[in-house]
Every structure is written in C-alpha cells, then in structure tokens.
Amino acid sequence: MITALSSDDPNTVSRYRILGLLGAGGMGRVLLGLGPDGRFVAIKQIHSRLLDDGDYRSRFHREVAISTRVSGAFTAAVVDFDTTGEIPWLASVFIAGVPLDTAVGQYGALPVASVRTLASGLASALHSIHTTGLIHRDLKPANVILAKDGPRVIDFGIARGTESEESLTEVGSVLGSPAYMSPEQAGAGAITAASDIFSLGSLLYMAATGMSPFAAASAPVTLFNIVHTEPDLAPVPEQLRELIAGCLRKDPRERPTAAQILDYLGILAIQGNPWPAPIHQDIAAQTARMRELTADPERTQIILGAPPHRLVPPDQPKRRRGRLLGVACAVVIVIVAATAAVALLRGNTPAPPNAAGPAAVMPTLAQLRGVDACAWLRQALGPTLPQSVATGVRRETDSWRWTTTSSWGCDGSSGTGRMIVEIGGALMGFASTQREVGQLDLLRRGRDCAFAVAGSEQASWGISVDIGLAVDCALAEYAIDRLVAALPSLVVDPAIARSLASIDPCDLVTEEEIRAAGSSGPGVPTAHSCSWGGDGRVRVDVGRPDDLDSGTILAINAVDIGEGTLVYNADFNLGRDDRGCSSTYRFRAVDASRHETVTVRVVGSSLAVRRCPAGEAIVAGLVTRLPQR
Structure with a gap:
C-alpha cells in the first residue's frame, strides 16, 4: 500500500517532488517522485537508523555503482543518484506494468507465446547484466515487471560482480529468495552467472504453470x-520443456548461457500485446491514472476511498501536499495495479466474504494446541472451494490431499494448488491490510498470497493461510474467512492432546537454564515454540518433522548427554558474527518417517557462550519434564 508521508518526511529529494511512500525493506525505503520533466521515478533511500553504520552506507554505494553499470531494453534504468549526501538515494525509472507474481496470481499461468516472450526478454536482460561482469542473484517473479512492450528486470540490491569475493550477507538474512535460488546458492557454493540461469528456469516454470x-x-x-530433487516437468507445456529443463540442470556447467538461450529462441513473431488481455488492461488503466497525476502539479493526491481515477474535485480549493497530508482524514496516495520499478506492491484482491460479519473470538494458545488442524480446516471450507484462477475449475475439498505439518498445522495440495494453514504460529512479516474478517484485523505477508489473523493486538502469533507462490489469493482469503467463521466449532482432539503438541514450550525450561545459556527475560510463546532474548538467544521448538526435514546431519552428529539420552547437534551461521547450534531430542516415533522432537537453538555473538553444550544442558533438563511416552 502506498502511504502518505509523515511530517518528518521531505517534500522533495533533490529536484524530485515526493508524492508518497511506495514501501520499505530491511535496508531502505522507496518513495514515489515526480521529476521536473514530468517523469515518475522510484527513489530508494537508506533508512535513517542506518546512516551512522558505515557498512550499510558502503552497501548502498555498491548497489548504486552496480545499478548504474546495467543498461539494456529489459532493465529499469537509473536516472539519478547521490551517495555522498546526508541521506543517500537512488532514482530509477518508474515502470508502468504488472509484477509477474501479481499477473500469474490474478490471471493464471501465461500462454506459451507469452512465456517465450518473457524468456527472450529476461535472457536479453541477463546477457546485458552478465556482460558487465555482474550477477543479479535474486531473479524472482516479484523482480520482473510485465510492461506493455516486454518484461523488465529490477532490483539489484544483492547483485555483485563476478570477480568479487566479498560477502554481502547481513545478520539474520538469507541472500536470495529460497524458491528461486540455484543449487549453488542453497548449498553455499561458488556463484557464477549460471546461477541466474537456474533462477530463470524456475521463474519460467512458474510463469508457465502457476x-x-x-x-x-x-x-x-x-x-x-x-539441491537434491529433479523438477516435475509434466505440467510444463511441451513447447517449453527443453528450454526450462536446460536451465534447471543441477550442474551449472551444463546450463545454457543467456546468449545461447537467445539463439535457441531465435527471432520471435512480433506481438503488439505480448501478454494476456487483462494484463494489458491493467497496464493501460495504470498509465491513464499516472497521466492524471501529471495533469496538474498541485493536484497529485487522491482522496482515500474515492475511485482511483477521481482526483480532488475542481470546485475545491487547491492545497499544497504538505497541508493535504497533515489533515486528520489521513489522505494517502493511491496507485492501483502494478508498482514502481521496485515492485513493492501487489494488485488488489477481493475483500473476504464475511468481512462485515459477527465478531470472532480468538482461542488461546492452550486451546489451539489440541486442535486437529486438517479436520478443522476441511470442516470450515465445506465441500467445494472457489474455482481455480489457473484453470477456472471449481475444486472439491475431498479431492485434495491433506497432511499434518511438522508444527501440527495442515498442508493441503491438489493438481491445481496448495494451501498451508498454521494455527498458533508466528506472524513474522505480516502487516495489516486495513480490512477485517469477522471484525478481526486481516493481515497479509508482503505481496504473498498469505493471510492471517492475530491472537490479539499484542500477540505475535495467530492463524495463517499461505497459498505459497502468489497463484490464488482469492482462495487464501476465502480460507481465512471460513476459518474465522468456524472458530466457535474448534474441538480438542484427544490424540493430539496426548502428544507433544499440547506442551507449552515455555514451561519446559527454567529461568536458571536460560541464564546459564546467556539469555534472559520472559519467554515469548507461539503454539509450539518459545524464545528468549538477551545476548545469547535461546529458542525451544516442539514439532513432528519428517526425518529428512530434520537434516541428514542429525545422523552423524549424535551426542550422548547421559543415561542414553541422544542429542543431535547442528551448527549454523546467521551472519559473520552471529552463530548458533541446534540440539534436537527425538521424543518418540510418529511413523516410519517422522519423530516428535524438541529442538533447542542457542544463538549469540559472544564467545563466552558455548552454544552446543548450552543447548545440550537445556535438553538434559527438559527431558525430565516431558510426559511419559
């Protein structure tokens, strides 16, 4: 959502008039600006709280240097920047278009001809990027804009030169987007231009199949x-299988280069409209609204709640933006459909069916721990689901395969989609949509088709529905609506109540054990985890993961901590100075491939905290507090 500027925000950045805030990330924010020549630009600024950190300034400077090296018809051009001022900034051309993830999520998989156009444009962009000695390293649907004349690749925030060995990993971050990483990125191997080609293959697969x-x-x-499984190419149209399969080869040496992909595709037939008609209609509507914003330099705000095309009526007096944004009615800037070149917005989705229904009462964590999520979900959804965006076919609930997740949620899958529901799970990354479902605040995670409601205003946990890769937002909203409506019908399942699911993880550890691990403070709970702050951070997770999900390293890192109690240790890195150890105790077998487990994670930068021994000591104590098997 584009929001109004605060009183502390500038009215201008250099020669650009600032109209509103497009969005923000971990390193900076992006503003919508209007240049003196009437062009819209997306202006990225470093967060003020990071201005005194030389590392962040250096990284922003590197991003600017990289972005200015990239050129070509299928990238978003940099038009201006300043890296030496009080607040560094970078201005890129505003791309009128629809992000690929939004397009597929709203209108389904692209036809073969459109995917070939997409492949050609992205290969051309990667060829331009790679020939300058750069690697994008985060090619994903959200970083591709479908403009009226072809795709555009954006966001070089984590790009780097092929000759650079410098790590850009920030504390607590993963470099890249997991679903679109290459095997080299997933396995921390050497990154070359071939890594972008693998990401391209995953992106084309998504565009062709949804x-x-x-x-x-x-x-x-x-x-x-x-890293380990081969993609199922059966859903991919036959005309595209050879290209996508070549890009998705595990060995980077066997993948084609961007130039070879262009040669393979050859000269494509000229298309006036390369995308399906609804996408071009969205682009045309956005372009028309942008023209309205430039028609009168002093009438660039749209009244909250008015139709997107309706500006301030002519008979009202003109006001300067600063005055408009300061009034109590909370004026915001609204730009619908596609986002700026940074692709920080998604298209709108319909409001939940019972948004104005009776008020719902959220259960407590203790109540949620004993619920059979799959049984509750199937009851809430009813016999028939909304029709698939990708296929147009209505879906029967019983035709889906429903399985319990490692955290006692529910994972539903079918040939037309996937749905993951967690009850009592953490809500990291979710934010208010300014809409309600059952008079509860409806939350959404970024641009994903993931919606949730929180346990309370202060709670960091809630009930969430995730459709995965932005392919069916209407289904996600339908599911969260039905779950909220079915809250009064929650029933504790005796079998789950007898498992570790019913355990409050915060009760498994004493204050003395937390202090001994270098941490402190009260535990912050979700249904099946509890975390403590302090220099040595501690977290206890109770789950029932698949043994493969636990990591094959568990088979070789077993430690006997006394009386035959085995703990499986695994070291991990969250950053250069932030290391940790997870210690997992297998409580009992669920079936041939799953165990109920308790995992203690100890993380800290202090060398005084011996992380694995600290975790082992906590496990030794909590084992005595677990129920009898």
Missing part, C-alpha cells in the same frame, strides 16, 4: 528440493 518447481512448506525443504 507454481514453483521446488517450493515446499518450509524453507529448509525448499532448499533441499533445489
């Missing part, structure tokens, strides 16, 4: 699939 070839219910499983 789903990712490797995405799973969790990031670890997704990365495992990328």
Whole structure:
C-alpha cells in the first residue's frame, strides 16, 4: 500500500517532488517522485537508523555503482543518484506494468507465446547484466515487471560482480529468495552467472504453470528440493520443456548461457500485446491514472476511498501536499495495479466474504494446541472451494490431499494448488491490510498470497493461510474467512492432546537454564515454540518433522548427554558474527518417517557462550519434564 508521508518526511529529494511512500525493506525505503520533466521515478533511500553504520552506507554505494553499470531494453534504468549526501538515494525509472507474481496470481499461468516472450526478454536482460561482469542473484517473479512492450528486470540490491569475493550477507538474512535460488546458492557454493540461469528456469516454470518447481512448506525443504530433487516437468507445456529443463540442470556447467538461450529462441513473431488481455488492461488503466497525476502539479493526491481515477474535485480549493497530508482524514496516495520499478506492491484482491460479519473470538494458545488442524480446516471450507484462477475449475475439498505439518498445522495440495494453514504460529512479516474478517484485523505477508489473523493486538502469533507462490489469493482469503467463521466449532482432539503438541514450550525450561545459556527475560510463546532474548538467544521448538526435514546431519552428529539420552547437534551461521547450534531430542516415533522432537537453538555473538553444550544442558533438563511416552 502506498502511504502518505509523515511530517518528518521531505517534500522533495533533490529536484524530485515526493508524492508518497511506495514501501520499505530491511535496508531502505522507496518513495514515489515526480521529476521536473514530468517523469515518475522510484527513489530508494537508506533508512535513517542506518546512516551512522558505515557498512550499510558502503552497501548502498555498491548497489548504486552496480545499478548504474546495467543498461539494456529489459532493465529499469537509473536516472539519478547521490551517495555522498546526508541521506543517500537512488532514482530509477518508474515502470508502468504488472509484477509477474501479481499477473500469474490474478490471471493464471501465461500462454506459451507469452512465456517465450518473457524468456527472450529476461535472457536479453541477463546477457546485458552478465556482460558487465555482474550477477543479479535474486531473479524472482516479484523482480520482473510485465510492461506493455516486454518484461523488465529490477532490483539489484544483492547483485555483485563476478570477480568479487566479498560477502554481502547481513545478520539474520538469507541472500536470495529460497524458491528461486540455484543449487549453488542453497548449498553455499561458488556463484557464477549460471546461477541466474537456474533462477530463470524456475521463474519460467512458474510463469508457465502457476507454481514453483521446488517450493515446499518450509524453507529448509525448499532448499533441499533445489539441491537434491529433479523438477516435475509434466505440467510444463511441451513447447517449453527443453528450454526450462536446460536451465534447471543441477550442474551449472551444463546450463545454457543467456546468449545461447537467445539463439535457441531465435527471432520471435512480433506481438503488439505480448501478454494476456487483462494484463494489458491493467497496464493501460495504470498509465491513464499516472497521466492524471501529471495533469496538474498541485493536484497529485487522491482522496482515500474515492475511485482511483477521481482526483480532488475542481470546485475545491487547491492545497499544497504538505497541508493535504497533515489533515486528520489521513489522505494517502493511491496507485492501483502494478508498482514502481521496485515492485513493492501487489494488485488488489477481493475483500473476504464475511468481512462485515459477527465478531470472532480468538482461542488461546492452550486451546489451539489440541486442535486437529486438517479436520478443522476441511470442516470450515465445506465441500467445494472457489474455482481455480489457473484453470477456472471449481475444486472439491475431498479431492485434495491433506497432511499434518511438522508444527501440527495442515498442508493441503491438489493438481491445481496448495494451501498451508498454521494455527498458533508466528506472524513474522505480516502487516495489516486495513480490512477485517469477522471484525478481526486481516493481515497479509508482503505481496504473498498469505493471510492471517492475530491472537490479539499484542500477540505475535495467530492463524495463517499461505497459498505459497502468489497463484490464488482469492482462495487464501476465502480460507481465512471460513476459518474465522468456524472458530466457535474448534474441538480438542484427544490424540493430539496426548502428544507433544499440547506442551507449552515455555514451561519446559527454567529461568536458571536460560541464564546459564546467556539469555534472559520472559519467554515469548507461539503454539509450539518459545524464545528468549538477551545476548545469547535461546529458542525451544516442539514439532513432528519428517526425518529428512530434520537434516541428514542429525545422523552423524549424535551426542550422548547421559543415561542414553541422544542429542543431535547442528551448527549454523546467521551472519559473520552471529552463530548458533541446534540440539534436537527425538521424543518418540510418529511413523516410519517422522519423530516428535524438541529442538533447542542457542544463538549469540559472544564467545563466552558455548552454544552446543548450552543447548545440550537445556535438553538434559527438559527431558525430565516431558510426559511419559
């Protein structure tokens, strides 16, 4: 959502008039600007809280240097920048178009001809990027804009030169988007231009089918699939299989180069409209609205709640933007359909069916822990689901395959989609949509088709529905609406109540054990985890993961901590100075491939905290507090 500027925000950045805030990320924010020549630009600025950090300034300077090296018909051109001022900034051309993930999510998979146009444009963009000695490293649907004359590649925030060995990883971050990483990225191997080609293959697969070839219910499983499993090419149209299969070869030496892809595709037939008609209609509507914003330099705000095309009526007095944005009615800038060159927005989705229905009452975590999520979900959804965006076919609930997740949620899948529901899980990344469902605040995670409601205003947990890769937002909203409506029908399942699912993880550890691990403070709970802050961060997770999901390293890192109690340790890195150790105890077998487990993670930058021994000590204590098997 584009929001109004605060009183502390500037009215101008250099020669650009600022109209509103497009969005923000971990490193900076992006503003919508209007140049003196009437062109719209997306202006990226570093966050003010990071201005005193030399590392962040250096990284922003590197992004600017990289972005200015890139040129070509299929990239978003840099038009201006300043890296030495009080607040560094970078201005890029505003692309009128629809992000690829939004296009597929709203209108389904692209036809073969459109995918070939997409492949040719992206290969041309990568050829321009690679010939300058750069690697994009984050090619994903959200970073591709479908403009009226072809695709555009945007966002070089984590790009780097092929000759550079410098790590750009930030503390607590993953470099790249898991579902579109290459095996080299997933396995921390050497990154070359071939990594972008693998990402291109995953992106084309998604464009042609509406789903990712490797995405799973969790990031670890997704990365495992990328490294170890071959993609199922059956859903890919036959005309595209050879191209996509070549890009998705595990060995980077066997993948084609961008130039070879262009040679393979050859000269494509000229298309006046390369995308399906609804996408071009969205582009035309956005372009028309942008023209309205330039018609009168002092009438660039749209009244909240008015139709997107209706500006301030002519009979009202003109006001300067600063005054408009300061009034109590909270004027915001609205630009619908596609986003700026940074692709920080998604298209609008319909409001939930019972948004104005009776008020819902959220259960407590203790109540949610004993619920059979799949049984509750199937009851809430009813016999028939809304029709598929990709196929237009109505879906029967019983035709889906419903399985319990590692955190006692529910994972539903069919030939036309996927749905993952978590009850009592963390809501990291979710933010208010300014809409309600059952009079509860409806939350959404970024531009994903993932919606949630929180346990309370203060709670960091709630009930969430994730459709995965932005292919069916209407289904996600339908599901969260039905779940909220079915809250009064929640029933505790005796079998789950007898499992580790019913355990409050915060009760498994004492204050003394937390302090001994270098942490402190009260535990922050979700249904099946509890975390403590402090220099040595501690988290306890209770789950029932698949043994492969637990990591094959568990088989070789077993430690006997006394009386035959085995703990499986695994070291991990969150950043240069932020390391950790996870210690997993297998409580009991669920079936041939799953165990109920308790995992203790100890993370910290202090060398005084011996992380694996600290985790082992906590496990030794909590084992005595677990129920009898």
